[in-house]
Amino acid sequence: MAARAPTIGFVSLGCPKNLVDSERILTQLRAEGYGLSPSYEGADLVVVNTCGFVDAAVEESLGAIGEALDGNGRVIVTGCLGVREDEIRSAHPDVLAVTGPHDYEAVMAAVHAQLPAPHDPFSSLIPPQGIKLTPRHYAYLKISEGCNHRCSFCIIPSMRGDLVSRPVGEVLAEAERLVESGVRELLVVSQDTSAYGLDLKYRTDFFNGRPLETRLRVLARELGRLPAWTRLHYVYPYPHVDDLLPLMAEGLILPYLDMPLQHGSERILRAMRRPAATEKVLSRIARWREICPDLVLRSTFIVGFPGETEQDFDRLLEFIQEAQLDRVGCFAYSAVEGAAANALPDQVAEEVKQDRLQRFMEIQADISRDKLALQVGREMLVLIDEVLEGRIVARGPGDAPEVDGQVIIDGDWEDVGPGDFIEVQITGYDEHDLFAEPL
Numbered sequence: 303m304a305a306r307a308p309t310i311g312f313v314s315l316g317c318p319k320n321l322v323d324s325e326r327i328l329t330q331l332r333a334e335g336y337g338l339s340p341s342y343e344g345a346d347l348v349v350v351n352t353c354g355f356v357d358a359a360v361e362e363s364l365g366a367i368g369e370a371l372d373g374n375g376r377v378i379v380t381g382c383l384g385v386r387e388d389e390i391r392s393a394h395p396d397v398l399a400v401t402g403p404h405d406y407e408a409v410m411a412a413v414h415a416q417l418p419a420p421h422d423p424f425s426s427l428i429p430p431q432g433i434k435l436t437p438r439h440y441a442y443l444k445i446s447e448g449c450n451h452r453c454s455f456c457i458i459p460s461m462r463g464d465l466v467s468r469p470v471g472e473v474l475a476e477a478e479r480l481v482e483s484g485v486r487e488l489l490v491v492s493q494d495t496s497a498y499g500l501d502l503k504y505r506t507d508f509f510n511g512r513p514l515e516t517r518l519r520v521l522a523r524e525l526g527r528l529p530a531w532t533r534l535h536y537v538y539p540y541p542h543v544d545d546l547l548p549l550m551a552e553g554l555i556l557p558y559l560d561m562p563l564q565h566g567s568e569r570i571l572r573a574m575r576r577p578a579a580t581e582k583v584l585s586r587i588a589r590w591r592e593i594c595p596d597l598v599l600r601s602t603f604i605v606g607f608p609g610e611t612e613q614d615f616d617r618l619l620e621f622i623q624e625a626q627l628d629r630v631g632c633f634a635y636s637a638v639e640g641a642a643a644n645a646l647p648d649q650v651a652e653e654v655k656q657d658r659l660q661r662f663m664e665i666q667a668d669i670s671r672d673k674l675a676l677q678v679g680r681e682m683l684v685l686i687d688e689v690l691e692g693r694i695v696a697r698g699p700g701d702a703p704e705v706d707g708q709v710i711i712d713g714d715w716e717d718v719g720p721g722d723f724i725e726v727q728i729t730g731y732d733e734h735d736l737f738a739e740p741l
Contacts, residue, residue, distance in 0.1 A: 308417040309337035311345030316353030318491045322444040324351045329432035335420030342373030354383035356636045378412045382461040431483040439721030440487035441480045449493035454643040465501045470516040471509040487531040496538040519545040526554025535560040547593040556699045560600045566621025567614035598700035600629040606655030607635045608646035630666045674731040684709045686722045707734040
């Protein structure tokens with residue numbers, strides 16, 4: 303009788319980029335014959351892929367490690383928090399090994415040291431697209447690792463290093479495999495999507511025998527030729543982003559930009575070590591909307607950054623009212639261990655941060671509702687996420703999974719399922735979501 307294959311439990315925390323790392327580790331584990339356990343009790347050991355971006359994420363990660371130790375006792379830690387090994391071992395001295403982010407070889411070596419691989423990698427044991435942690439009909443496509451920026455509030459470069467772009471042929475081959483497997487939406491992610499190819503000097507690579515520059519516009523154009531939606535995340539407002547708007551207007555990629563702008567005061571942006579040309583950003587947004595009227599803009603902002611005065615905050619409010627962004631997230635500044643901003647003078651009191659956060663979100667909520675109201679009466683192609691009793695939960699081109707709104711369609715359905723596209727007419731809205739009926 304054959305011996306039981308060792309099984310691995312897995313916990314994945316953090317952003318979509320970390321999720322992609324988890325998928326690659328799980329794919330390699332499966333290829334080497336390890337079983338994957340849905341519970342701590344049924345696993346021979348547990349891998350926890352951590353996040354270390356803000357204090358809340360660190361606490362969540364340390365809590366997850368502790369829970370895995372309590373439930374299993376044999377735990378390997380990887381991910382962004384892994385660069386702070388002393389902190390992990392101080393809280394949890396019994397972890398078996400600690401590795402840093404996107405270090406797949408080190409994770410596998412740690413697993414092998416505890417549980418030797420059942421056999422050499424067999425590609426036949428895994429599907430061509432690898433093991434995914436997202437629903438079957440959408441997938442994250444990571445195009446680069448690391449970041450060349452040194453924003454004063456961020457410690458990602460110290461965790462994930464400088465920009466390392468993947469060759470365009472490799473990215474497109476992965477995208478093609480995903481679409482062939484049934485993926486209907488590709489979510490392009492990186493730490494700085496706009497910088498894709500900069501480190502490679504945009505050198506030529508090959509895909510299906512064709513020479514292609516390793517450049518974002520080229521990648522987006524080629525992804526747009528696949529029979530799936532392509533959605534861009536983490537796009538910084540560089541001048542060459544202008545080149546993407548014609549692709550959106552042509553329908554090659556979704557008219558959607560996730561652009562982390564962070565603030566509207568140029569003084570605070572300089573303190574953040576971010577591009578500080580807000581008027582230029584506003585004029586470019588206006589120009590983009592002329593090229594592609596259906597453009598949906600998502601962004602994130604920070605309030606209560608060190609040194610932020612009431613005047614700076616007022617300028618931020620003016621900025622979002624002028625920009626009229628469709629989807630916005632806002633966070634009160636949190637001092638992250640190792641961030642340069644921690645040393646800045648004039649730290650803002652917590653109660654002031656929370657007051658500004660509330661005022662910001664109230665104004666943005668009104669903007670978002672007004673933007674959604676403009677959709678009523680329009681016809682829209684939507685992608686189904688769930689079919690429930692009495693309704694369908696779907697998303698339109700302006701809604702990314704898990705972070706934006708939904709399109710709700712009432713009725714009982716038998717002939718459609720997740721990953722199907724249907725045409726609807728928008729009939730109503732609330733603060734975040736749209737309501738529709740099928741055409």
